[in-house]
Amino acid sequence: MRPTTPRIPMIAPKDFTPEQAAIAGGWGELNFTQMMVQHPGLYRTYMPFGEKLMRGSELPAKDREILVLRAVALCRETYEATHHVLIARNIGMTEAEIAAAQSGGAALAPFEQTLAKAAEELVLDHCLSEATWAQLAERYTQVQMMELVFLVGEYVMLAMVTNSFGMPVEAGLHAGSVPNA
Numbered sequence: 001m002r003p004t005t006p007r008i009p010m011i012a013p014k015d016f017t018p019e020q021a022a023i024a025g026g027w028g029e030l031n032f033t034q035m036m037v038q039h040p041g042l043y044r045t046y047m048p049f050g051e052k053l054m055r056g057s058e059l060p061a062k063d064r065e066i067l068v069l070r071a072v073a074l075c076r077e078t079y080e081a082t083h084h085v086l087i088a089r090n091i092g093m094t095e096a097e098i099a100a101a102q103s104g105g106a107a108l109a110p111f112e113q114t115l116a117k118a119a120e121e122l123v124l125d126h127c128l129s130e131a132t133w134a135q136l137a138e139r140y141t142q143v144q145m146m147e148l149v150f151l152v153g154e155y156v157m158l159a160m161v162t163n164s165f166g167m168p169v170e171a172g173l174h175a176g177s178v179p180n181a
Contacts, residue, residue: 003166
């Protein structure tokens with residue numbers, strides 16, 4: 001059973017040590033940061049990886065969000081799912097597109113269905129099938145193919161973290177309120 005309360009207490013930004021404040025950067029209001037700064041070495045190492053896959057990605061933003069939304073839905077994860085619904089809205093995805101991405105539904109365009117299937121294969125089988133690889137490779141570069149696998153893997157890992165730590169979604173979270181999204 002998943003925890004219903006945080007297993008790792010959050011530290012308010014006002015209570016951060018100077019080291020924690022330095023590594024938190026502009027992310028201090030997020031519960032993820034308020035938990036993770038308690039392991040400064042891990043947080044300092046992880047954040048550039050996560051930022052590369054989100055902000056520095058070669059993948060188109062909508063494609064990236066379809067992959068993330070499908071992966072976290074399959075992992076029954078709520079913290080990142082809530083944030084990525086907001087990010088998806090902020091990049092112009094409709095509620096129908098968001099719901100279809102989460103469910104892998106047929107309402108997605110053909111290539112978007114391939115993205116949802118790729119996320120499913122990576123989450124459930126930990127490998128892309130030959131058919132899915134070939135479909136993705138028709139549109140994506142080798143670098144994008146590599147990033148796709150790492151992106152889904154990152155969000156499976158984050159699901160383990162947020163689910164196991166009992167990470168709550170920030171109180172009052174609403175569209176447009178995610179810093180740096």
